[in-house]
Amino acid sequence: MIKISKPQHALVQNQLLASLPQADYQRWAPHLESVELRAGQALYGAGSEVAYVYFPSTAVISLISMTRDGASVELAVVGAEGMAGVAVWMGSSTMFGQAVVQSAGHAYRLRAPTLRGELQPSGAVLALLLQYTQALMAHVAQTALCNRYHTIDQQLSKRLLLALDRSSAVELSMTQEGVANLLGVRREGVTAAALKLQHAGVIRYQRGHIVVLDRDRLERCACECYASAKREHQRLLPSWPMRNPPSGVPLPYPRPVPPARPWHAGFALAT
Numbered sequence: 001m002i003k004i005s006k007p008q009h010a011l012v013q014n015q016l017l018a019s020l021p022q023a024d025y026q027r028w029a030p031h032l033e034s035v036e037l038r039a040g041q042a043l044y045g046a047g048s049e050v051a052y053v054y055f056p057s058t059a060v061i062s063l064i065s066m067t068r069d070g071a072s073v074e075l076a077v078v079g080a081e082g083m084a085g086v087a088v089w090m091g092s093s094t095m096f097g098q099a100v101v102q103s104a105g106h107a108y109r110l111r112a113p114t115l116r117g118e119l120q121p122s123g124a125v126l127a128l129l130l131q132y133t134q135a136l137m138a139h140v141a142q143t144a145l146c147n148r149y150h151t152i153d154q155q156l157s158k159r160l161l162l163a164l165d166r167s168s169a170v171e172l173s174m175t176q177e178g179v180a181n182l183l184g185v186r187r188e189g190v191t192a193a194a195l196k197l198q199h200a201g202v203i204r205y206q207r208g209h210i211v212v213l214d215r216d217r218l219e220r221c222a223c224e225c226y227a228s229a230k231r232e233h234q235r236l237l238p239s240w241p242m243r244n245p246p247s248g249v250p251l252p253y254p255r256p257v258p259p260a261r262p263w264h265a266g267f268a269l270a271t
């Protein structure tokens with residue numbers, strides 16, 4: 001990992017490069033290419049191989065996530081303080097979003113295999129954790145896109161599926177007000193969406209408990225974000241969603257969990 005400290009190489013106008021320890025900088029320097037980036041230039045696309053990482057000095061790069069039909073939202077801005085292509089040092093060769101030059105200018109670039117060789121992970125655990133970090137970032141990015149472009153109906157379906165995948169329970173304990181807070185929307189919107197699902201026979205909701213009756217239809221009701229984030233997670237961590245622990249290693253017996261109480265007792269769907 002790059003340790004950010006006081007810039008040591010004042011002539012290098014990128015904070016990460018300028019902060020490299022002297023010995024590392026000396027090794028990197030012959031491999032750094034100086035490039036001029038054009039506004040609108042795509043440095044890499046979603047899911048495509050990252051050939052180079054970019055350390056801007058005067059250029060500004062947007063990290064963007066897009067829906068299938070081309071709507072987009074900016075996830076982050078990268079300039080002289082950072083780099084584009086973090087997947088390369090996180091154990092993968094592709095990124096979850098696109099990197100597009102927002103403001104033309106200068107950057108240094110480094111071939112991805114060169115950087116990977118410099119930062120060879122020290123072990124399987126580190127690689128695993130880094131890959132999980134990238135999957136988590138992909139999930140966060142997808143959520144940002146989802147919040148902006150997808151309907152409450154789609155978001156509710158997606159949220160229920162996310163909860164199902166992350167739990168061994170078949171019944172979810174969540175109130176509509178709780179879901180509204182998670183999605184950042186009004187409770188009335190969640191009530192209407194939940195009613196639609198209930199009337200369609202997809203879920204059964206009662207007093208803060210939701211039972212998914214028809215998972216296939218729930219997946220069809222969800223937006224693309226569910227499948228997209230899940231695909232990315234499985235690409236990076238193929239053993240997900242669940243697998244048995246390595247043989248011979250017993251897991252502690254799960255402690256009994258008290259019955260879940262709805263956050264707002266007494267609130268129930270009108271039927």
Ligand SMILES: [Zn+2]
Nearest residue numbers: 146150223225
């Ligand atoms: Zn979505």
